[in-house]
Amino acid sequence: MASYIIRRLIGAVVVLFGISIITFIIAYAAPGDPARLIVGAKAPQSVVDAVRHNLGLDQPLPIQYIHYVGRLLQGNLGFSYHNNLPVTELLGQRLGNTVQLALGGWIVELILGIPLGIFGALYHRRIADYILSFLSLVGISMPVFVFGMWLIQNVAHGLGILPLGGAGGISHLILPSITLGVTGMAFYQRLMKSSMVEVMGQDYIRTARAFGVPPRRVITHHAMRNGLLPAVTYAGMDIAQLFGGVVLTETVFNYPGIGQLAWQSIENLDFPVIMATVLLAAVFVVVANFVVDIVYSVIDPRISLS
C-alpha cells in the first residue's frame, strides 16, 4: 500500500511537470504581447520594453520556464496583469465558490443518474425504459446555456423565487446545480443502466434468486455494488472536471468561480492566470484518479492496490 502511494505520487509529479511545460509553451506561442496589453496601446515602445524586462519576458524561453517553476515550488503562481492581484489570491477568492457549485451539480447528477440507471435496467426494453432513455437523451443534448437561461427566465425571473445569478449562499447554488445536474446526469444513467443490465444477467444474480432473495434486495445487496464500477470511474473524472471550473454554467449564471476566471483570463490574455487554472484542473484530475482507484478496491475485493 505504501509503495503504491509513493509510485502514484511520483507519477503525479511527472504528469503535472509535463502539463506545466505544455501550457507554458502554448502560452508563449499564443499571439499577443502581454507587456503591450498591460501598458496599453498608446504607451511608447520604451515603456513596453521596460515592462517586458521587469516581467522577465525578454529572456529565452527555457530560462523563463525555470524561473516559473522555481516560483511555483515556492507556492507563487505569478501575478495577474489584468486584475492587478497575485494569482494565488485570485484563485483563493474563487476556488471555494467553484467547489460548492461543482459539488452541488455533481450531487444532482448522482441523485438523478444512478437511480434512473438502475430503474432503466429493471425495465430494460419496456416502455418506461424507452421513455427514460429519450428524456436522458434530451438532457444530454441540451446545451448548458439553453437550459440555464431557460431556468433564469422561468424560475428566477418568472417565479421570482431564486436569485438570477452571482454567488452567496445556498439559494444561489440551486439553479446552476440543477443546470449542471440535468445536463450531466444522462451519462450516469446510461453507464449505470448498461452495467446493471449486464450484472442482472450474471449467474450470481440467479443464485441469489434461487435462494429466495426478493427482487429489491437482489438489486441493493447483490447487484448494485457490482454495477457501480463504471459509474465510479466516470464520477471521479467528472468531479475533477467540475472542480477545474464549470466555464459555461458559471458564465451563464455570472457565478464568480474558477471557470469564469479562466474565461475572462483567456479573453484578456492574462497568461499567469490561464496557466494556473490549467494546472489546478490537472491537479484535480490526478487526485480524483487516485481516489477512484482507492474506491475501486473498496467496492471490488478482487482489485488490490499493489
Next chain:
Amino acid sequence: MSGAPLLDISDLRISFKSDTGYMNAVAGVSLSLRPGETVGLVGESGCGKSVTSLSIMRLLPKTAKIEGSIRFEGKDLLGLKESEVRKYRGNDISMIFQEPMSALNPVLRIEDQISEPLRMHRKMSKREMHDRVVELLRSVGIPRPEQIAKEYPHQLSGGMRQRVMIAMAMACEPKLLIADEPTTALDVTVQAQILDLLRQLQAKNNMALLLITHDLGVVAEMCERVIVMYAGKVVEEGDVRSVFRNPQHPYTVGLLNSIPKLTGERERLTPIKGNVPSLANMPVGCRFAPRCPFAKEICRTEHPPLTKVAAGSRVSCWLAEEAVAQ
C-alpha cells in the same frame, strides 16, 4: 420404494418467446422423485435438462411460458404467486450450479452469501447465523471455516467454491436438492470428492437429489433412477441398473456406446451421427428419427408414446413398442 412423491412433474412444456414466435424447449416432460431418492437427468447440451431444472423453482426468465404441473409435496408450484415460490427457494428446495466461479457473488464475503438463505427463511440473531455458517462450512469439509467465512470467492479454488455453494444450499436443510452439472467445471479428483460429499449429506438429511448431468459415469455412481432426455422429451427412464444393462432406446444405446470402456479390449468409440435438432425446426415424429439408424416410416410421422417395456423401465420408441406387442 413407495409412498407419495416429493416432487412430481407432469407434462411440463416450456417455450421461449422469440421474434418469430414461441420456441419449444421442453415438450411434455414428466418425472417424479420420492423423499431421499437420487434421480439423474441426462442428455446432451440443449436437450432441455437445465431448463427443466430451472423451471422447478420458477427461475426462468419472464420470456418463458411454462405449462403442465410441478407439484412439490402435493402443492403446484406453477400456480403459486412469486412471493410464495420464494418461500421454497433455498428453503425446502435448494439448487447448486455448474460454475462455482460465476455462481458466487464476487463482491460479497463467503459468510454473507451462505447466511443469505438463513436471513431469508430463518429467524436468527447475527451470532447464531455466524455459528451456523461456520458449522455449515465445516460440514462440507472446508478447513479453517472461521477464516474462510471472511474471505471472498476469488480467494478460493474451484472445488472449495463448489463446497461453499453446497454449504449455502444445505443452510436450511432442504428436502430436495437440484444439482445442475455440479462437477462439470471441476478437476476429476475434485469431482469425486464433491460427489462423495453430496452422497454423505444426502444420507444424513434424507434429502432427495435431482442430478442434472451429461456424464453417464456420474449417473452410474450416484443415482438410483435415470431419465434420459432428447430434444425436450423424455426418451427413456428407469432404474439405473436396467437402463445401463439393457438400454431400449437407440439414443440411450448411442450414449452408452460413446463412453470409453476401461476394461476389456479397446474399441473405437461410436459417436451418434448428426446433430441435435434446433428448437425452431423440430422433426414431426420421433425427434431422434433423423439420427436414428433404425428409423422406420412411422418414426418420421408420429411421436412414440412413453410406454412400459420392462419392470421399472419406460421408453418412448416405436421399435420397443413393437417388440412388446410381439
